[in-house]
Amino acid sequence: MTEPVSEGPAGAGKVSRTNRIPQWALVGAAVVVLLVAAYLLLRFLSTEDVEVDGLPEHPVTPAAAADGSIQIRTENPGVAQVLLDGRHVGVQQQPGKLAVHAQSPPDGVHRLEVITPRSVSWLGSTSTTREFTVDSEPPQLAVEDSLRPERLGEPVTVRGKAAGAAQVTVAGKPVVPRPDGSFSAVVDRPDREVQVVATDDAGNRAAKTMTVHIKHPGMRAVHMTGLAWTSGKLREPVLEMARQGRIDTVELDIKDESGEIPYDSKLPEANRIGAVKNYYSAREAIDQLHGMGVRVVGRLVAFKDPVLGEASWREGHPERVVQTSDGQPWTGGYGGYAFTNFADPAVRQYNIDVAAEAAELGFDDVLYDYVRRPDGGIEKMRFAGLNTTPEAGIAEFLRQSQTAVRSRGALLGASVFGISVDRPTQIAQDIPQMAKFVDYIAPMVYPSHWGPGEFGVAEPNSAPYDIVRRSLAKFSEAVAGTDVQIIPWLQDFSLGAEYGPAEVGAQIDAARDGGMPSYLLWAPNCRYHGDALVPQG
Known part of the structure; x- marks a missing residue:
């Protein structure tokens, strides 16, 4: 406020007077400012600098607070x-x-x-x-157990829901889930299995493996050895059966019981050990049969392999051979070095390499035989490197094989003993375990190979229909829920009883009546009773 103007001395003009702050107030304010500054400075000088790492804004798993992930940075950690x-x-x-x-x-x-x-x-x-x-709860992941493309190599669409997931991967590729957690993704070339993984913000994972099941197109097949295929007398009747529509598939040896590879394989290891015999050209045989509309299956004898066994032993790798309890090569009536060790990585890879080459050449299927341990008392055998049951070891080999075979455009099958359906440990063939990793199981249900009374059949060799029908019913039960097909080996030879068209036909009828229209015929001499086969198409 301005006070009234008063007149001063003459010539001095007009003077305005204002209120003045008392001196004691100014001093007091200065003291307060100094005290606050001193306090703040003292507090600044006395405060410890503390930083906490490892605690993001999003939730964390319990392990984050327990395994040292949370770290505290301070100048004097010893006193904190x-x-x-x-x-x-x-x-x-x-x-x-x-x-x-x-x-x-x-x-x-x-x-x-x-x-x-x-x-x-x-x-x-x-x-x-x-x-x-x-947060320790993983996302709730829901997908189907199986994928079922119509044909090998076809794309499949994976659909599901992952409630609570921040990220989903399908076959290793990221997929962004929708707000409700649902997702879909196309896998262009699925392998045997497609893995789906859902991860939340805390890092919790939920994973499921979807099995890719390919429905086998079916086969009415006969077996031919590599040498038999080179013989016009044996090959021509088989081709004639194909022309008449009596068969639609030929199975050719690609590695046989002697360890020989009869086709013109280019595998370095197989050639180095002398296994390759070049009896026939795989490419020419496949082209000829495919030109007739006939599928070609490659039979690969896996672990009965005296060529690989002897070479391994001679070159200082006894671990690649099944041994007796005292460290000698197992014979068991099969001959020296006959059985290679299915648990050995090099043995496995050798067989997988043969299978992969066959698939690349154009064989439609690779069908393993002797995918087992030797029969006999397992307590007398030694399998170097085996750290699981023999049955699980055989199944694992098939798992490793299938990716190599499937990725090259072929299907995978496994031939098994008839007794494996209810006696899996006798030869290490557990059907439910094996069925996880093959497209079909081929049981050898030859009537001559069953003992009296098996499956309630008094004389199996004299009752081909009954023994085949009843034994295959057991195999059907063993693979229930797996989508794996049963394609049986049937007998076209005489052993203990005379077998002709009627007996062969009875087995085919038994398989068909049991819901299994596909089959493979076995004749050691590669001569078949074509009259037993009904022309189709």
């Missing part, structure tokens, strides 16, 4: 106290920091507190707190 939800927790001191090693906290919100003394002791301590959420 760490509390979790008000209780002291264990820490590991490291240069300039502390790693928290608490017991895994339960799901929910938690409070981490770090208490450190101030530099000026009479000012007490300072506290730094962080809140975080623990």
